[in-house]
Amino acid sequence: MEALPLAFTTGWASGINAYACVLILGLLGRFAGADDVPTALTSNGVLIAAGVLFLFEFVADKIPYIDSAWDAISTVIRPTIGAILAALLSGEASTLHQAIIATTGGLVALLSHAVKSSLRLAINTSPEPVTNIAASSGEDVAVAGVVSLAAFHPEAALIIAAVLLVLGLIGVYFAFRFIRRGYRRFQAWREKRSNPATGSSAV
Numbered sequence: 001m002e003a004l005p006l007a008f009t010t011g012w013a014s015g016i017n018a019y020a021c022v023l024i025l026g027l028l029g030r031f032a033g034a035d036d037v038p039t040a041l042t043s044n045g046v047l048i049a050a051g052v053l054f055l056f057e058f059v060a061d062k063i064p065y066i067d068s069a070w071d072a073i074s075t076v077i078r079p080t081i082g083a084i085l086a087a088l089l090s091g092e093a094s095t096l097h098q099a100i101i102a103t104t105g106g107l108v109a110l111l112s113h114a115v116k117s118s119l120r121l122a123i124n125t126s127p128e129p130v131t132n133i134a135a136s137s138g139e140d141v142a143v144a145g146v147v148s149l150a151a152f153h154p155e156a157a158l159i160i161a162a163v164l165l166v167l168g169l170i171g172v173y174f175a176f177r178f179i180r181r182g183y184r185r186f187q188a189w190r191e192k193r194s195n196p197a198t199g200s201s202a203v
Contacts, residue, residue, distance in 0.1 A: 003101050005154035006036060007086035011105035012161040013143045013150075014082035015112025018074070019057055020140065022081065023050040024147045034151035038088040062136045064124050071117035082109025108165070115168035122175035 013021040029037025086105025150157035
């Protein structure tokens, strides 16, 4: 169960940007001596594939509405990668422990993916692209920082990932409350325009 903190953290990161998570883990395992990284992630094929897919996502994730379409496509991919990474990180654990660790990684990835895609839908209600680019860049930095920390200090990274996950859930709650309030105001304004008050003049 020592792999559980790392599985949780990489699950969170996979839900945000799975390819960046795999790429960073592979690079740290190959060039920075991160012993907890499975050797399967350090092979040339995995690094090249993760790098190419990361570059594609890096661009797509910063274009309004394209990012939400990409999130929809990634709904199965990100949790699956989170579960696979967690299973690999469990190493020589027993079958039951491997199942628990893999499930943790997959569920956390699914939850963080839901947070990311929900916040992006909220951000896309704004017509300007600056907020979208800033959010995507912030996610990239957070994933890189947390995964790099997790490779050497998994317990500290677990705390940070858990805090970020909770903050994301709170952000989703308030974002959709704000959108709902704005939608109600728009509906009221539209009804007022379509049904203007008419006054009758005295004869």
